[in-house]
Amino acid sequence: MSSLKNQIKANKSRVFRRLFMKRREQASGLFESSWTEITSDVMKWGKLKTTIDEKQYNKFKFSGARFQLSNDSGRYNPEINPSSLWFGYLSPQRSLVRVEAGFVHETMGADGIWSRTEYPNDEVLYRNISYASAASSETFSTTTAKWGFDFTTTAKNLYLKDMSFNIYKSDASVTGYAVIDIYQGSSITSGELIQTSNSISMALLTTTGSTITTNTITFPTRVKLDPLQNHFWVFNVENVVQDNAGGNYLWVNRSSDTSSGTWFSSDSGANWSLGAGFTYAHDMNFYSDSSTSVFSGFISGDIPTSAKNIVQMSVQPLSDLFRQYPARLLDGWTSTGLTASQFVESVRDHTDGSGVHVFLPFFGDTTTGFIIQTTTVQYGFLNTSTASEVIDSNVWTLIEKLAQSETYVPYVTRSGEFNFVARDAATSTTFEFHGAKSKDREYGLTIKDIKKFGVKYSKYYSRVDVRWSGADTETSIQTTESVFEVSGSNLPWTYGHKTLKQEILFIQDANTAKAVADTVFDDVSALRNEIEFDASFVPQLDILDRVNLTYNNDTFEESSLWDLQNWSELLATTQAASYLDTSGAGSNGLSALGSGYRLAQHFISDTILSYLITVKVPLQRTLVNTTAGYLTMEIHNSSSSLPGSIIGSSDQLDLSLVPTSQPTITSEWVTFSFSAPAILSVGGEYFMMLNPEYGGSTDRYKWFTSNLSAGSSINYVRISFDSGSSWNNSSNILMGDFILADGPLVESENTLFWDKQSGDALKLEDREFKLLKIELDLDKLSTKITARDAQ
């Protein structure tokens, strides 16, 4: 089946690149209505780059584009030349430019007709829930009847564009109109009405349903649907008029799909019943707007021609429109000031004084080209064009400073849509990258090379200062910082007490400044890895999208992790009861009480490496009676299948680091580090022994297993109740999970890999990143990405 993923991973696929421009009329100065394609003149496409957080936190940076065009036909001559594309139009300067790129899939049907599908295309939520025969239809016979259908949006922000139904009427006398209402909420009764469609005129409907024809229903503005939220569409016939008496007057075809999610109300939506009144889902097409556009901008700068008739055309990103415009020329100021979102709205609606919009024509000439999330803080100085914060600023500077104050981000999307929204990166993965030996049938292999990977110490800060007032007062700088102490687990002590200073003088009060400091601190106060890699052509990604990355350049598990007994990633809930009870007579799993108790697991070192640095196990502290203390993990020789002499002991593990709830993923396992490595020999038999002696005499620990049948002549357990003087080898006790490694382990959720050390290969396992920089090389059809560990 053809899809964007299939095209991206295909060994051979067809790609398209297109360049369009839109001129302005000489008299009105307004843009012409249609785009002119100039693809055939392109000699070099160049690169398109978008970055966030590069030099300054929360700051987007958009590159321009530079196209090399053939001017053999004189199409790029100055507008006074008759052969120029701009002859009869305004100057090429500030002409709109759009770049489209993606994949195209072509197949010929048995009927000799080719189908051609371009990707990325409209993402379809629900489409063609199969049409049934005309006989299967739901009927409206009262204007108080409503039908609804619930659906959940996908991970990305979506924009409902249109819907399609097969609707017909009982006879020609039916007039009036119907609409579709869109609700968001957990239930259809409490959902918030977020949009109503344009009306569907009854005059346009046929009076027979025997031929399936669809009626497309559009919306006056694009409806933004929040990701992963429950929504409902409701067919509303309140304004349909039946001129003749009696009978049903409107039908909507239904399918034989018996899935749940259909709702019915007979009282204009006051009460709803699930599935009542009808059983079947109705036919619907439901799109989101995702185009093949990868860049939108405008021509700005010199357009020189060489002796070889080659023209260089510089195109600036649409955000530069605001940079070029003085803020003092704006209007819409109010005596009490404006909120940030009101200010951006006033920019959107700004006119030249004669009612002609200044910015809107560059964004599709529609207000839906601006996505503005509402803010509430009032900025008093936004009350006049002569305010000191305004008079010397350009519009973009003001927008950026307001965004900083609100921890929002202003940016223009690939398709030329302006966004002023909270910096809430997508919460679920939009794509997976795989490289080297990683095999994945769904996403295929797309990584060409990993250029850099490692902890980004330079972006770690233990303190964030936000100066919000120019005055030197106690509260003019709001700070959020980590507690500093000399401890092996204290990040400021380990990596230095570094401060990120931000000056955001637009912030109106100390509380807001503190909230901004908190938000930024959450993002920068953890050590995170950054990765830079090259991939094949992946055109649909946006900044702050989340992606998963798996890269396996070597047989890591065999060579780097000495032993691994993690039988499954997630521990089944049945293991909650699988532990040794206080009598030591439990049948499953392991546990220990404090004084005198020891748990020892047998293992065989099976690698050529001999330095044990890390032991990682799933422990839970189930009885907490001690406030302070520590655990250690000891490595003992095996002597007659029992723990013998000690050959190494881990550093002390503070009790507070042992979770009091059951660990479910490896990142929640506790890590015992060995400052002095335990030296093991290949094939040697050893025990790892949990020593809770200093963890409180009445505390209890569970050591979980993910395999209730684990345990064998090699993997077995010994327990002791007398500090190891004697050992019990109950056959019913299971092996706990463990990972032994010859280096430090770093993990994030569902991910565990061994930090690369000299001479060993890089391995990343299903690791989640968010995208900070995307560079699309349209000549080489490659994608360069910089990404940071997702939070």
Next chain:
Amino acid sequence: MEFIKKSYFDTTTMLTLATGSLTAENMLYRDTVLQWKSENAGTDASTTSLVFDFGSTLSVSRIALIGTNIKAFDIFYNGTTASTLDLTTTGGTTSSNWSTNSETSMYLTFATIQTQTLTFDLKQTQVADSQKAIGYVHISDTTLVFPRIPSAKDYKPLYIAKEIGHKMSDGATRIQFIDTKFSTQIKFKYIEASFRDNLFDVWKTNSDLTFVGFGTQTSWDEVLHTVVWGGKFDFYKYADNSPSAGFTGKLLLKEAT
């Protein structure tokens, strides 16, 4: 083998059709995947007409149809069904009425007609009751019919792909293909001065050309492309020591769009 004129059909405004107007533009592009498709005409019981009106009377002697699924159709001119074309290409018919066509492309050569309009009456499809489709229509007249064809070793048609190769991290190669363009080199030996002069006139033309390899009504190889002939003109070179032996030279044609 010949050069023909640019297609007279170069804008959809000269086309009248009852169905599929949104895709009519596709018949202007050589890309056969882009097709004109009828809408709501997926029945062999009804005829769909395409009427090309050139705005003035023109000489027409060549029609190319590429990427079609039509089984039964008629072509006539000046709006008169009886004014069919007198076909000279070898095929199942010598007049422009087909009832059992199974070809997906055909190059029609016929005695030159003078007409302002051409009508395609499309009746039935090769898979019954399908929507009717045509990928490319070229209507024109000849510029230069080569008086002879080159030997096999002197005609080298090529399709060259514009593609990007990726070396992946596992060592594999991935290709992302952009488009294919035609090019050919044709070498003639011992041609007469008149042919040389005609070629020289074509070479001097400050315009692109339409090249047709071996146009046939059946089993056509679809070699019809808009090309440019750049570089040198070397047919003034004598083929042998005697001037009467004629001339020798090469054409290097590369697809333009």
